[in-house]
Amino acid sequence: MLAFLPSVLRIPLAMLLLLLNILLHVLPLFALALLKVVIPLGFVRRPLSRALVLIAESWIGVNNVLFGVFTRIRWQVEGLEGLHHDRSYLVLSNHQSWVDIPVLQKVFNRRIPFMRFFLKQELIWVPLLGQAWWALDFPFMKRYSRQTLLRHPELQGKDREATRKACEKFRHMPVSVMNFAEGTRFTPAKHDAQSSPYRYLLRPKAGGVAFVLDAMGEALHAIVDVTIVYPEGPCTMMDLIAGRVHDIRVHVRERTIAAGLIGSYDEDAAFRGRVKAWMNGLWRDKDAQAARMQPPTAGVGRGD
Template sequence: MFATLPGLIRVPLVVLLLVSNVLLHVLPLFALTLAKLLLPLAGFRRACSRGLVAIAESWIGVNNVLFDLFTRIRWQVDGLDGLCRDANYLVLANHQSWVDIPVLQKVLNRRIPFLRFFLKSQLIWVPLLGPAWWALDFPFMKRYSRETLAKHPELQGKDRVATRRACAKFRQLPVSVMNFVEGTRFTPAKHDAQGSPYRHLLRPRAGGVAFVLDAMGDGLQAILEVAVAYPGGPCSMLDLVAGRVREVRVSLHQHPIEPGLRGDYEGDEAFRQRFQAWVNTMWRGQDARIGRLLE
């Protein structure tokens, strides 16, 4: 509707509406979070958690309406059949841009349980958004370099402890745990530096996937593999707000969680090799799927 407005009017208006939407939703989100902290009764806390998710889904829903009104994105999405709001998912996706997050939220919001991402610990300091993510039980992970771990071996395994703590919370309510399998955004330079055997993807990091599956146990019902492609080429959040993203293609594929996909990834060498082989097979299929989306 408003996509034909001149950019000098449309872009500031979109930014103003997005910021207003943040304020509209984070204020009741913080109020409900405070009530949840002050009255630590199990039933009341569960009710507050459901209320927080409802606020977050409304927040995403309004963002989706704004992007529909102010952009001309052509959407091609397949694989939505069979998704369920009552089933818990491990969502695995490729990662090219911060635009991936609003894309995943648009495609999956209110179709499956609320998406929760593993975030870098520094993001908790983002004004309004950081505390909001914390209130919604997004796990914050602190990554350590190999040099830091070599100097401070006591930090080894801290991320796994944080993952297990987050998964313990996730088991209490319907949830979709989001994992960008590559661990970082795709760039041609990273692709070349890795010597990646895939055309459109970086090498997958199987350890994080295995650990979530093991920590969640039977709390997850399926793996939802999501391939996201931008036929117009790489894009940024600024491109999205400015209306320069013209087409997004998404393909979803469900995998059952077989008993053999759960095990001790760190301590069982045979299981680790089997799991890595499974992830690599899935990732080859993902690479081919993205190639077809871009054709």
């Protein structure tokens, strides 16, 4: 609708409205979160948690409207049939850009339960957003480097304990737990450094997926396997806000959770091997799917 405006007007206006949307939703969200802290009673916390999710879904919904107004994105989304808002899912996706997050939110908002991402502990200090993520029960993870673990072996496994505790609170309500199994965004340099056997993906990490499956167990209905492709090439959040992203393709596949995928990843070497083999097979399928989603000609540039 407003994509025709020159960028010198369109970009500041879009950023202003996105900021106003944050403020309009974060303020009531903080007020309810404060009540949730002050009145730690289950019969009060549960309806407050539901109200917080409604605010977050409204926030995402308005963002989606704004991106629709200020951009001309051609969406190609396949595989959403059969998903439900009242079932719990583990969502697995490849990771190429921070744009992946608004893409996933647009595709799944109000279609499946509100998605929680595992976030680095440092992100809790992001103004407004960090505190909003905390209020919405996003699990924050403190990652320890190999050097830190060598100096402080008592920290070994602390991040996994945090994963388990974060998932425990989701066992009694519909939730979508989001996991970028590659652990980082795709770049050619990272791809080469890993000697990745996949053309469009980095190597997946099976541990985090295994811990979520073990912690939530039968509470999860299925795995939602998502493949995201940007046919024009790598993009940034500013590219999205500025309307320089014109084509986004998303493929969704619901996968059953086999009984053999639930077990002790740390203590059972045979189980660990099975989960890694399953993840590698899933990633081979995903790489083939990403190849099918590529445009017939590559290297399309972004205009304004």
